[in-house]
Amino acid sequence: MVRMQVVTWANKKQYRNLLERYFRIRYDIYVKRRQWRAVARPINIEMDAFDTEHAVYLMALDSADKLVGGSRLIPTLQPHLLGNVFPQLAPGGPPRAADIFEWTRFFISPALRSRGRSSPVAGVVLCGVLEVARALGIRQISVVCESFWPRRLRDLGWTIAELGDVFQHDDGDIIALLIDVTPEAIASTRRAYGIHEPILAEASIPG
Template sequence: IYLLGIAGSGNIVAGSRLVPTTKPHLLSDVFPMLARGAPPRDADLYEWTRFFVVPSLRMTGGSSQAAGLVLCGLLEACLRLGIGKLSVVCEDFWPARLEQLGWSVIRLGEVLDHPHGRIVALLIDVDGGALQSTRVAYGLGNTSALAGAGA
């Protein structure tokens, strides 16, 4: 499932992807050691991958509003689709950032020194509280990030 941020010009400027954990995915097939060899799988558990915002919409020293829209859209899509949990392989700064947003995060194993940086696997609970606190953190009010997305 691809979630895309599309500018008024029609250009893709941000996005992310969800992959069912019942099929091959990054944590199960490439980095199982990040989950102590036992990556979780379930019908309502999806892997969150490929989070991006184009450089022109990023902020130095903080998270941009475009990033906030993607995070809110991610949570909204999960809630609409009945996805209760997310797993993710990410840089080791993400757990603290997500916890500051009010997300419930469980580290599945130890941090791994990887050629592209320090990475960790997380299990994240998806709930309305995380969505609301993320909206507040980014000043997005109660407007759906999925408006016009057809989801």
């Protein structure tokens, strides 16, 4: 059973080793495999300008407490990717509110990825993102993503709005979305991946 653990500024000392592993996996995926040179560092960790005290890290852990996937949420009232790097993706203005967070750095451990089909761990992380958002009182999440994501998320039963047109970027075509965080989206994602119980670990949201 894979569960979702939340790490924030409040409990980061407790999960210091897990956070280090999280950043090293991000380096492996985004710098080594995807060749995102803009986030390369002299050491083998990947951190960007939004890895601050405001970040909420989502860690998917297997039964042996091994990190198998992850993601990140950033308050939109703080600096974030859509608002500060890609505002052109939302011509009407990047959405900002206390109950809107940005979703970034979705990943699955490379060893668990399946060519040609979605990894079961992807479903765990997707459910976890929504469950954590609901637990934190987040109404909507914005995201800058590859252009194939809108169809994929709609197929899962998510309600999304495209904030602008597809933008041709050096790393691939991208688009900005605004996603409603709803119980219905959680339920439909669980059905799609055969998940029968909550992903969020008990008492995993720091006080």
